[in-house]
Amino acid sequence: MAQSAGRLPALGTVHAIFTRWWQDGSVDAIHNDLRDEVRRSEGRDTDATAATTVASAT
Numbered sequence: 731m732a733q734s735a736g737r738l739p740a741l742g743t744v745h746a747i748f749t750r751w752w753q754d755g756s757v758d759a760i761h762n763d764l765r766d767e768v769r770r771s772e773g774r775d776t777d778a779t780a781a782t783t784v785a786s787a788t
Contacts, residue, residue, distance in 0.1 A: 738744075751757050766776040 748757075751760075769776050
């Protein structure tokens, strides 16, 4: 069930919290954890493949 706009925090509060998470690395950590969980659920290794590593180096 979706929350009504009146029950959400103020935009400034949301922005401040997200900015703090971005700056302290929490956003990247959450992203990496979710990516690893998806890879595990698909039966794949959580480490990047050689093709991904080579592609990101160029």
